[in-house]
Amino acid sequence: MTVIQQVSVDRMKIIMFLPLLLLVCSFSADETETAGQQPCPQDIHAVLRELTASLAVQNERITVLQRENQELEAKLESQKTEMNQLKQLSEEQAGKLKTELQNQRTEANQMKQQQHVTQVAFSASLLEQGYGDTGPFNGRTTLIFKHVVTNIGNAYNPYTGIFTAPVRGAYHFDWKVLGRDSTHTGAYLFRNEEKIFFAYETQSTGWPSASNGASVLLEVGDQVSVRLWAGSRIYDNTEHHTTFSGHLIFTM
Template sequence: MNQLKQLSEEQAGKLKTELQNQRTEANQMKQQQQHVTQVAFSASLLDQGDGNTGPFNGHTTLIFKHVVTNIGNAYNKNTGIFTAPVRGVYHFDWKVLGRDSASVGAFLFRNEEKISLAYESQSTGGWPSASNGASLLLEVGDQ
């Protein structure tokens, strides 16, 4: 009878440990899910100081090196590409500034499809600038 009772206490200890491990794993999964459902990023083109980017002869992905906020880690500062981690509506704003009678512009793409453009051209000198914004329904993995 003593062996049976001792075996039951061992089993109870193992079950207790297993239950605690499952609770810990469930809590970790909840925390990860909460982080993925909250997504926001803010970035600027230059990491520091001022400078020029371009001109470019063709389409070039702009890589925003100075990442101010990246909640959810959906923006990749090495590639310049945002990848939606969850399905939802995302809002994007962008601004461009040129100088010396330049034409300036930047497209917003979704999965290699042009969505919207901010563009300005001046022939009389000065600092052309443009801005735009778009709210898009993105599926998981959309870029």
């Protein structure tokens, strides 16, 4: 039980006791008159004054305690609000810290990926094993260089014969083709569907061969391939005569 509740109980006891006291005093007065004695109004008034003073004190105590209780409740509410603000601030700071850590991880991964991307080089020959001719075909045909010697960065696909630029930059490519028992042999270097350079050789007998090289600017996703000239036939064996190579010179 709180102090305010206790004071209220005391006050109620006094209020409840007052009518009873008045009744007793009235009864006593009647008996006194009956007995031929005069009542003592001064005693009744003294009791009433004491009760009234006690009630006033109790009322004052209740008022003070109520004010103190209101101040305490206001203080607790203020502390609760402050705690909520601190909690919210802590959550915001934690969110900002989490976001900053994620950004740092993303940046580190991008730097790591960029470091790997800047290391791009490949070299491959036409046949994986054995020997034989490729062509002739009616149209330009993409050559698939299956025997991969180097493929740093995995930008060259040995199943399609296509090199895909992983980063914007300047690249250099070399290609060579060897013919057999043919008067001519040749192959183009293509960037996407754009013909860049042509390597071509013709001779009446023997083994005609042709080679060329080019440095080109590639955007991310650009594709580079070597395509056999229509009607041309090329040859390769375990000596790897027909080749395709390329590497990144620098990023841009």
